[in-house]
Structures are given as structure tokens and as C-alpha cells.
Amino acid sequence: MRKIRRLLENKTGWWFLSVLAVGWVAGLFHAQPAGAEYADVVLNRLSEANGVRPVIYPHWFHRIRFRCKVCHSELGFKMKAGGNDINMLELMDGKFCGSCHNNNIAWGLENCHRCHSGLKGLETGIRGGHKAGGPGVW
Ligand code: HEC
Numbered sequence: 001m002r003k004i005r006r007l008l009e010n011k012t013g014w015w016f017l018s019v020l021a022v023g024w025v026a027g028l029f030h031a032q033p034a035g036a037e038y039a040d041v042v043l044n045r046l047s048e049a050n051g052v053r054p055v056i057y058p059h060w061f062h063r064i065r066f067r068c069k070v071c072h073s074e075l076g077f078k079m080k081a082g083g084n085d086i087n088m089l090e091l092m093d094g095k096f097c098g099s100c101h102n103n104n105i106a107w108g109l110e111n112c113h114r115c116h117s118g119l120k121g122l123e124t125g126i127r128g129g130h131k132a133g134g135p136g137v138w
């Protein structure tokens with residue numbers, strides 16, 4: 001505290017403290033929920049209605065491994081939670097998640113529970129923001 005008081009007593013001190021304050025406020029805004037980039041996406045357009053658990057897609061986990069354009073341009077995923085009309089047959093055809101989860105780039109589609117890991121009743125949408133937990137948490 002004594003240090004801060006000494007800073008308040010001179011002009012450079014004020015300047016220094018204002019810079020700190022601005023930095024702190026900017027930091028607060030930056031820490032707002034970050035959307036899909038850091039989150040998990042729940043996909044439950046079809047899953048539960050067809051007798052399997054909702055899919056938890058850990059977006060953050062994937063985006064640190066691949067560039068955005070791999071999925072959002074080359075593989076055709078629209079940037080909207082729940083905005084993609086994807087189903088299991090298409091995945092088995094090697095599309096969407098199935099273009100990597102094929103026992104080549106990543107483990108294969110026979111590992112149902114690794115994707116269909118959500119609790120019953122979860123609705124399609126973003127979960128977790130920067131506190132995303134990945135499969136098994138929701
Ligand atoms: C790599 C992730 C992944 C794996 C592994 C996976 N699924 Fe899916 N599955 C999905 C996605 C994504 C959807 C679409 C989710 C939604 O909108 O509800 C889906 C949808 C479904 C559906 C809904 C009906 C339909 O025709 O799409 C069923 C049933 C299903 N999967 C069963 C399975 C079974 C059984 C396995 C294991 C043999 C499996 N899934 C493995 C990702 C996966």
C-alpha cells in the first residue's frame with residue numbers, strides 16, 4: 001500500500017497506475033466467454049432421438065491441433081453450433097468427423113462412446129467457454 005501511495009504522489013506514478021488500470025479493464029473484457037474456439041460443442045440433433053447419447057465435440061482440443069480452414073473450409077463444417085446437417089452414415093462415408101476418425105489420422109468410428117459421451121437431455125450448443133472440460137464432463 002505504501003508503494004501505491006508514493007506513486008499517487010507524483011505524475012509519473014499516476015500515469016503508471018492508469019496504464020495498469022486500462023490493462024486490467026482490457027483484460028476483463030478479454031476474459032469474457034470465448035465462444036466455440038475454446039469450448040465444447042454439444043451435438044444432439046439426432047443422437048438422443050435415435051437412442052445414443054449426445055455427442056460432445058471438444059472444439060478447443062481440435063483447434064489447437066488443426067487450422068480453422070481444415071474443418072471450416074476444406075471439410076465443409078459451417079461455423080455455427082448445430083448448423084451442420086451431419087449424420088452417422090456420412091461419417092462412415094469419410095465425411096466431416098469421419099474424414100479424420102478413421103483409424104488413420106485419429107481413432108476410428110467404432111469407438112462410439114468417445115463421441116457419444118454426453119449426458120442425456122443436453123441440448124445442441126456451446127458448453128463451457130474457456131472452462132471446456134472435454135468428453136465425459138457434461
Ligand atoms: C467421431 C465421432 C463419432 C463416433 C466415434 C460415433 N459417432 Fe455417431 N454421431 C456422431 C455425430 C457428430 C452425429 C450427429 C450428432 C447429432 O446431431 O445428434 C452422430 C449421430 C449418430 C446417430 C444418430 C442417427 C444418425 O443416423 O446419425 C446414431 C444412432 C449414432 N451416431 C450411433 C453411433 C454408433 C453406434 C457409433 C459406434 C459404432 C457411433 N455413432 C460412433 C459422431 C460419432
Ligand code: HEC
Pocket residue numbers: 035036037041043057059062063066067068069070071072077078079080081082083084085126
Ligand atoms: C477439427 C475441426 C475444426 C477445427 C480445426 C476448427 N473448428 Fe470450429 N467448429 C468445428 C465444428 C465441428 C463445429 C460445430 C459445428 C456444429 O455444431 O454443427 C465448429 C463450430 C465453430 C463455431 C461456431 C460457434 C457458435 O457459437 O455457433 C465457430 C465460431 C468456430 N467453430 C470457429 C473456429 C475457429 C476460429 C477455428 C480456428 C481457430 C476453428 N473453428 C477450428 C470444427 C472445427
Ligand code: HEC
Pocket residue numbers: 055056057058061062065066070071075096097098099100101105106107114115134135
Ligand atoms: C481434422 C481432423 C479431425 C476432425 C475433422 C475431427 N477430429 Fe476429433 N480428433 C482428431 C484427432 C487427431 C484427435 C486426437 C486423437 C488421439 O488422441 O489419438 C481427436 C480427438 C477427438 C476426441 C477425444 C478428445 C480427447 O479429449 O481425447 C473426440 C471426442 C473427438 N475427436 C470427436 C470428434 C467429433 C465429434 C468430430 C466431428 C464433429 C471430430 N472429432 C472431428 C481429429 C479430428
